[in-house]
Amino acid sequence: MITSFMRLLVLLFLSIVISSGVYAETIEVEPGTDTLQTAIDAASNGDTLQLSEGTYKGDINFSGKSITIKGLGIQSIIRGTGNLAAVIFNSNEGFSSLLDQVAITGGKRAGAVLINGASPRINRSWIISNKAIGAGSGVYVYAKDDDGNSPSFFNNIIVTNKTKLPKLGNNAYSIYIEDSSPSFINNTIAFNQNSAVLITGNSSPRFTNNIIGFSGKKKSRAIKFSGYNLSSSPQFDYNLFYKNKFDVEVSGAKYKTFDDFIDAGVLTSATFNGNVLGNPKFMKAKRLDLRLKEGSAAIDAGNPDDIYNDLLDNSRNDIGASGGIFINPNL
Numbered sequence: 615m616i617t618s619f620m621r622l623l624v625l626l627f628l629s630i631v632i633s634s635g636v637y638a639e640t641i642e643v644e645p646g647t648d649t650l651q652t653a654i655d656a657a658s659n660g661d662t663l664q665l666s667e668g669t670y671k672g673d674i675n676f677s678g679k680s681i682t683i684k685g686l687g688i689q690s691i692i693r694g695t696g697n698l699a700a701v702i703f704n705s706n707e708g709f710s711s712l713l714d715q716v717a718i719t720g721g722k723r724a725g726a727v728l729i730n731g732a733s734p735r736i737n738r739s740w741i742i743s744n745k746a747i748g749a750g751s752g753v754y755v756y757a758k759d760d761d762g763n764s765p766s767f768f769n770n771i772i773v774t775n776k777t778k779l780p781k782l783g784n785n786a787y788s789i790y791i792e793d794s795s796p797s798f799i800n801n802t803i804a805f806n807q808n809s810a811v812l813i814t815g816n817s818s819p820r821f822t823n824n825i826i827g828f829s830g831k832k833k834s835r836a837i838k839f840s841g842y843n844l845s846s847s848p849q850f851d852y853n854l855f856y857k858n859k860f861d862v863e864v865s866g867a868k869y870k871t872f873d874d875f876i877d878a879g880v881l882t883s884a885t886f887n888g889n890v891l892g893n894p895k896f897m898k899a900k901r902l903d904l905r906l907k908e909g910s911a912a913i914d915a916g917n918p919d920d921i922y923n924d925l926l927d928n929s930r931n932d933i934g935a936s937g938g939i940f941i942n943p944n945l
Contacts, residue, residue, distance in 0.1 A: 620838050640664055642812040642846065647650040648690070650674050650683075657681045665690040665716065671834070673698045674722060674796070678705030685716035687944040688740050694721035699728035699754065706759050709766075715943070719743045725751040725775060726785070730796075733763035738935075738942045741772045742902075750790030751775035752806065757793050760892065764819075768940040773902060776807040778913050787812035788829075791819050800931070800938035802904055804828045804894075809835040810858070814842055820849045825914040825934035827856035836872075838863040845883055852888040852917045853932045894934060905945045906936055 625882055638660035643653045645668030653663050657679060665685040670696035679850045694700030700721035701713060711734035718726040721744040727736060741752045752775040758764050777786040788806035789798075793815040800823045803810050808830040813819060836928040837850075842865070850872075855861045860868045862875040869875035872889050892911025897903040906912055916922055916931025916938070925941045935942040 622744060636928065638662065642666070643670075645670055647671060654679065654683075659710075660917070669693050671695065672718070673702070674700070675702040676705065676707050676711050676732075677691060678707055679708060680708065680710035681716060682712040683716065684712075684714045685739075686778040686857045687715050687738075690715065691719060693719055694726070694744065695934060696720060698722070699724040700726050700732075700912075702728045702735045703732040703765075704728065704730040705732065707734045707764065708759060708761070709733060709735060709865045711735070712737065712786045714738055717742060718741070721745070723747060724749055724754045725788075729753070729754050729755045729796075731757040731767050732757055733761075733765050735741045735766050735768070736770060737768045737940050738944070739770050740944065741770060742774055744775045744785035746775075746777065748813075749786060750788065751786040751808070752788040752791045755792070755794045755796050760887070764797070766799070767801055768799050768800045769935045769938060769942045771902075771904060771935050771944075772801060772803045772806070773805045775905075778940075790814075791817050795819055795920035798822070798824055800922075800933070800935060800940065801825065802935040803893075804904070805899070805902075806830060809838055811837045812849065813837065813839050815848055816843045818846045820851075821853055821929055822849070822851045823922060823933050823938060824914055825856070826853055827858060827894060835863045835868070836861045839865065839881070844881060845874045847883045847885065848881070849885040851885065851888060852890070852913050852915065853892040854892060854894055854915065854932070856891070856893055859903040860869050886936065888915075888917065890902045890933065903934065903945075906932060906934065912937070 629909040635895040650670040659680040669691040717740040725746040726741045726744040793819040799819040861872040862869045895907040895910040897905040912933035914930040922931040
């Protein structure tokens with residue numbers, strides 16, 4: 615099932631390349647007031663907007679366009695204005711809409727990335743220090759696109775996102791998923807102020823090869839199912855869990871570790887394979903240097919299917935953003 619999914623991604627990518635043909639352009643975009651949204655508005659399907667080093671005004675909207683916005687890594691910053699999400703997909707964008715190698719920060723209300731009824735790709739980016747009131751402080755995913763597809767996230771760093779008004783009892787999970795089935799593969803989700811992932815409604819997300827750890831304070835959860843259709847079929851394979859107060863909560867029942875949750879036999883329609891409990895051993899966690907030290911429980915512990923092998927040396931997948939086929943170059 616996983617292999618078929620990955621092959622589908624490759625086929626879709628090839629179809630996009632073929633269909634975009636010779637008409638696609640690469641457009642250099644420099645920092646400056648409103649320049650990024652202006653460039654999006656002027657771009658044609660298939661174009662790539664190449665960002666330079668610097669800070670770009672956020673609250674951008676892909677406006678339904680099949681374009682790529684690509685930065686130079688953490689040096690290419692999309693900073694929200696504090697009024698909306700920093701990046702918005704809400705016009706049925708699909709697989710050919712790509713955000714790659716940027717830092718997204720300063721988003722509020724719906725956090726960094728708001729995806730409503732769309733299925734774009736977010737790859738190799740830093741989603742860092744955003745806020746939300748009661749939804750996703752880092753990523754908010756609601757509903758599928760018109761063809762029933764959901765977004766995908768490869769090799770992102772999702773860290774230090776917060777709840778905007780915690781004193782009112784709000785808990786803005788860093789990733790909020792409702793009525794959608796996104797794929798999160800080889801991401802590092804850590805050091806967020808509150809719990810990591812909330813799943814609600816008719817959602818069957820896929821989490822494979824992710825580090826999910828250091829989640830919030832005393833009441834934090836790595837994954838919470840609330841108001842959830844228990845007949846849905848989420849998939850959690852080869853993820854590493856570490857230092858969460860509870861790894862899983864389902865309809866109010868809390869499970870200290872992911873193993874406890876599996877032993878309880880809930881969510882029988884779900885798939886769970888190869889998940890790991892262990893220390894990822896980041897190089898310098900306080901400085902967000904999230905490379906893996908020797909002896910990390912994440913090294914060579916991801917899905918053993920060779921389609922997930924680490925790009926640099928073709929070894930077995932390292933769990934987290936430093937492993938897999940879209941290794942994050944910014945670590």
